[in-house]
Amino acid sequence: MQLLPIPAFTDNYIWVLHHAQRALVVDPGEAEGVLHWLKLQGLQLDTILITHHHADHTGGVAALREATGARVVGPTEEPMPEPLQRVDEGDVVTVLGLSFQVIKVPGHTAGHIAFFCPDVDGAPLLFCGDTLFSGGCGRLFEGTPTQMLNALDRLSRLPDATQVCCTHEYTLSNLKFAQAVEPDNAELAAYVTHCQALRAQNFPTLPSSILVEKQINPFLRSRETAVRQAVSTHDPLASNDDVSIFATLRAWKNVFK
Ligand code: ZN
Numbered sequence: 001m002q003l004l005p006i007p008a009f010t011d012n013y014i015w016v017l018h019h020a021q022r023a024l025v026v027d028p029g030e031a032e033g034v035l036h037w038l039k040l041q042g043l044q045l046d047t048i049l050i051t052h053h054h055a056d057h058t059g060g061v062a063a064l065r066e067a068t069g070a071r072v073v074g075p076t077e078e079p080m081p082e083p084l085q086r087v088d089e090g091d092v093v094t095v096l097g098l099s100f101q102v103i104k105v106p107g108h109t110a111g112h113i114a115f116f117c118p119d120v121d122g123a124p125l126l127f128c129g130d131t132l133f134s135g136g137c138g139r140l141f142e143g144t145p146t147q148m149l150n151a152l153d154r155l156s157r158l159p160d161a162t163q164v165c166c167t168h169e170y171t172l173s174n175l176k177f178a179q180a181v182e183p184d185n186a187e188l189a190a191y192v193t194h195c196q197a198l199r200a201q202n203f204p205t206l207p208s209s210i211l212v213e214k215q216i217n218p219f220l221r222s223r224e225t226a227v228r229q230a231v232s233t234h235d236p237l238a239s240n241d242d243v244s245i246f247a248t249l250r251a252w253k254n255v256f257k
């Protein structure tokens, strides 16, 4: 299996997984770059997986379907470019001989889903859309802090080795915020250096891993003492329960520059 991110717009990635001339793509916000790649590699597009309804994740679906006849698989509860196969929590999508489990992760949008395969050439793989980013998480456009915290808790319980394929290259700006929250996190400092070197050469910082995210991502670390303290220093009026801490952390990131 080959895994690669096709860059789109200013900071989107359209993930492609392919093997033996057949490919799947995730969240194609535009078609052109994908069609170019398919042609260049002589690949047949088998399936399009969609995590949520935003245009930067779905804008290329109709053109790709028309050009390739690919099957489209997306969430039950979101407006989607029809026709498609709608899937929900607990469903399994079989594609390229792989079994992807559908995990419901509302928060960024109301019906957002993620696709998890326990074994791609021996390593688990997650397509998480705009729910989990390296060093950050999606904005709460439609869901509540409780939903997003639950969603991130579920993703953080996936195996440490899980390759995390996020749909945006937001890593460096997320890490700036992460360091404001946890200035003394040594693993975070080392990861910043690592990601800066990648971006200096225009390489993606992704995929990340669940292990790395548990070490450096403040949104997976909102129960850590250092994070809780930073949040209550930032907003002394914030309540001390898990959801309030998480909500305050998310609100802080929204205004952080
Ligand atoms: Zn989105």
Ligand code: FE
Pocket: 054, 056, 057, 130, 167, 168
């Ligand atoms: Fe997006």
